[in-house]
Amino acid sequence: MNANIKFVQGNEACVEGALYAGLDFFAGYPITPSTEIMEHLAARLPRQGGKFIQMEDEIASMCAIIGASLTGRKVMTATSGPGFSLKQEALGFAIMAEIPCVVVNVQRGGPSTGNPTHVSQGDVNQSRWGVHGDHAIVTLTASNHQDVFKMTVEAFNIAETYRTPVILLFDEVVGHLREKLVIPDEGEIPLVKRLRTAVKEGTDYHPYLPREDGRLPMSDFGSVHRYNVTGLYHDMWGFPTDDPKIVKGLQRHLVDKIESNAHQVQKYKEFYLDDAECILISYGSSARSALHVVKNRRLRGEKLGLIELQTLWPFPSQLIRERCEQAHYVLVVEMNMGQILREVKNAVNFPEKVFLANRIDGSLISDADIRNILRIIQGKGV
Amino acid sequence: MAVKDYIRERFFPHIWCQGCGHGMVLNGLLRAVEALGMSKNEIVMVSGIGCSSRISGYLDFHTLHTLHGRALAFATGVKMSLPALNIIVPMGDGDALAIGGNHFIHAARRNIDLTAIVMNNRIYGMTGGQFSPLSGYGTKETTAPYGNIDHTFDISALSIAAGATFVARTTAFHVQQLSQLIKAGILHEGFSVIEVMSQCPTYFGRKNKLGGAVEMLRNFKEITTPKGSKAKQANPELIERGILHQIEQPEYCNAYEQMTALAQKGK
Ligand SMILES: Cc1ncc(C[n+]2csc(CCOP(=O)(O)OP(=O)(O)O)c2C)c(N)n1
Ligand code: SF4
Numbered sequence: 001m002n003a004n005i006k007f008v009q010g011n012e013a014c015v016e017g018a019l020y021a022g023l024d025f026f027a028g029y030p031i032t033p034s035t036e037i038m039e040h041l042a043a044r045l046p047r048q049g050g051k052f053i054q055m056e057d058e059i060a061s062m063c064a065i066i067g068a069s070l071t072g073r074k075v076m077t078a079t080s081g082p083g084f085s086l087k088q089e090a091l092g093f094a095i096m097a098e099i100p101c102v103v104v105n106v107q108r109g110g111p112s113t114g115n116p117t118h119v120s121q122g123d124v125n126q127s128r129w130g131v132h133g134d135h136a137i138v139t140l141t142a143s144n145h146q147d148v149f150k151m152t153v154e155a156f157n158i159a160e161t162y163r164t165p166v167i168l169l170f171d172e173v174v175g176h177l178r179e180k181l182v183i184p185d186e187g188e189i190p191l192v193k194r195l196r197t198a199v200k201e202g203t204d205y206h207p208y209l210p211r212e213d214g215r216l217p218m219s220d221f222g223s224v225h226r227y228n229v230t231g232l233y234h235d236m237w238g239f240p241t242d243d244p245k246i247v248k249g250l251q252r253h254l255v256d257k258i259e260s261n262a263h264q265v266q267k268y269k270e271f272y273l274d275d276a277e278c279i280l281i282s283y284g285s286s287a288r289s290a291l292h293v294v295k296n297r298r299l300r301g302e303k304l305g306l307i308e309l310q311t312l313w314p315f316p317s318q319l320i321r322e323r324c325e326q327a328h329y330v331l332v333v334e335m336n337m338g339q340i341l342r343e344v345k346n347a348v349n350f351p352e353k354v355f356l357a358n359r360i361d362g363s364l365i366s367d368a369d370i371r372n373i374l375r376i377i378q379g380k381g382v
Numbered sequence: 383m384a385v386k387d388y389i390r391e392r393f394f395p396h397i398w399c400q401g402c403g404h405g406m407v408l409n410g411l412l413r414a415v416e417a418l419g420m421s422k423n424e425i426v427m428v429s430g431i432g433c434s435s436r437i438s439g440y441l442d443f444h445t446l447h448t449l450h451g452r453a454l455a456f457a458t459g460v461k462m463s464l465p466a467l468n469i470i471v472p473m474g475d476g477d478a479l480a481i482g483g484n485h486f487i488h489a490a491r492r493n494i495d496l497t498a499i500v501m502n503n504r505i506y507g508m509t510g511g512q513f514s515p516l517s518g519y520g521t522k523e524t525t526a527p528y529g530n531i532d533h534t535f536d537i538s539a540l541s542i543a544a545g546a547t548f549v550a551r552t553t554a555f556h557v558q559q560l561s562q563l564i565k566a567g568i569l570h571e572g573f574s575v576i577e578v579m580s581q582c583p584t585y586f587g588r589k590n591k592l593g594g595a596v597e598m599l600r601n602f603k604e605i606t607t608p609k610g611s612k613a614k615q616a617n618p619e620l621i622e623r624g625i626l627h628q629i630e631q632p633e634y635c636n637a638y639e640q641m642t643a644l645a646q647k648g649k
């Protein structure tokens with residue numbers, strides 16, 4: 001077998017993607033169903049000269065990767081629900097201080113300790129609004145291992161491009177399922193290198209003064225430019241301020257740098273959309289079942305299509321509105337009580353024709369679950 | 383380099399009240415850095431949130447002003463990533479030992495080469511005078527108006543028990559000793575804790591009728607004594623100043639390098 005072809009768990013596909021992207025610092029705390037990510041990295045990183053540290057909790061893990069990112073490393077942490085809750089304060093710090101980093105949440109059932117070994121997609125909204133205060137964030141997801149790999153690389157690229165944390169929102173089924181992964185050759189997927197300042201030693205460097213394109217060149221801790229990094233509103237030197245003009249400008253910048261580049265980070269896949277009368281919208285492991293239903297119905301000549309979301313936030317409202325314009329009805333397939341359903345209803349011009357096929361009991365949503373809802377919508381009774 | 387070369391004058395005046403002990407700690411710290419002849423590029427100062435933690439913004443090092451209680455966790459990431467850097471972590475008593483207590487004991491246990499300076503004013507200064515874990519039984523604070531029923535703990539004893547390999551204590555009054563101890567702490571390879579008894583005349587002093595900064599500083603002189611002094615034998619109530627504990631243990635980043643070498647051999 002080709003050395004580049006592996007038969008792995010989704011969590012390992014994430015590890016492979018991260019290492020491909022140049023991950024060289026990981027801090028974490030064990031939690032099901034994400035633990036395999038840290039276990040694999042504990043073995044892999046030291047062997048290739050990277051750093052791995054098991055911290056005392058998820059808060060500390062999040063803080064440690066931010067510290068390491070400031071020295072110029074590509075960093076990641078991985079967790080699940082309860083740990084993701086703990087990371088929120090430091091995640092907000094990374095947003096405010098504009099620190100590139102990747103945070104993986106392999107979802108399990110919540111709230112609280114919830115349903116640790118079972119699948120859920122209940123953290124979609126938390127990944128958007130878990131951090132207090134107005135902000136923007138990028139959340140990516142995937143339904144199969146090749147895409148887990150691709151989206152992980154993408155996460156690092158987006159983190160570097162926009163100086164922002166990126167959340168990888170996987171789920172227990174994708175994390176633990178074993179399937180084929182082909183690791184691309186070096187160079188096959190372009191990698192974004194950190195943008196570093198060209199300002200010379202002795203010249204005033206402004207770590208928080210965006211260039212015309214909105215990007216902010218960085219300078220590694222330990223090199224010639226010394227500056228302040230803070231979670232407070234700050235001026236172009238990184239020094240705390242409550243000057244209303246600066247506060248407003250920074251608040252806008254933090255949101256605009258993501259929102260105005262939304263189309264660049266909104267990834268999705270579409271199947272049979274051209275003539276689709278019924279469009280399914282799904283993501284993560286739910287999209288596997290959704291695709292199955294669509295393919296089977298197509299064999300019978302029914303005009304079903306699927307939009308598989310790979311970027312959940314910023315939510316691709318415009319795309320959904322345009323693609324669904326001609327559909328007779330839309331069915332959102334997810335494993336929560338309608339978190340993406342709400343976004344889709346907001347996006348389209350006919351919210352009354354948007355329905356939900358979901359499952360909230362810790363089992364993977366099945367073809368039959370989706371078919372049952374389709375039958376009701378199509379007026380065939382149950 | 384003169385002491386003023388270590389300061390970011392652009393950001394002065396500082397936010398501290400008149401007579402606050404934190405400014406004195408800043409002085410002692412700069413003297414230590416100057417005496418060591420350290421380059422500014424090799425120093426990273428990581429702080430949390432509190433009046434004490436504002437110290438980082440005023441200094442011309444790489445400075446990282448983080449979250450309440452989390453400075454040591456951020457600092458661990460910086461140090462692990464680039465062990466050649468010298469990391470100084472100034473913290474408040476609440477910052478280090480209430481919200482940050484878990485990170486504190488685990489940084490000590492790992493014996494990672496960080497220099498933690500705990501500026502212990504026995505109160506939450508920044509939020510306006512609530513009791514901290516170091517306030518002590520019977521003291522008065524805005525959240526203990528009838529007298530505090532929370533017991534305090536001994537930072538040094540805790541640090542030693544948790545595995546810190548350098549533990550020292552002094553006060554804001556003893557600035558000379560303060561800079562000596564910070565110097566020794568920076569030179570020590572491993573986790574160093576320097577507790578500095580510091581005054582908050584605005585809240586702890588006023589609430590507990592201890593007078594102003596001058597009286598509080600005089601009190602530090604009266605209630606402390608050099609470690610191992612005769613005075614301590616005569617009066618066991620006195621609080622000892624100086625290096626209280628120093629041992630050699632493998633440092634965390636060094637241990638990681640060794641482990642890495644092993645992992646690579648077996649590749
Ligand atoms: C998570 C969180 N909780 C609470 C606060 C509010 N807060 C800011 S500083 C502080 C206490 C400061 O006391 P201490 O650490 O002793 O430092 P000092 O101001 O006395 O120097 C508190 C409770 C905060 N910023 N973040
Ligand atoms: S409130 Fe207390 S600790 Fe804070 S600056 Fe004033 S005197 Fe110092």
Ligand SMILES: [Mg+2]
Binds near residue numbers: 501
């Ligand atoms: Mg205090």
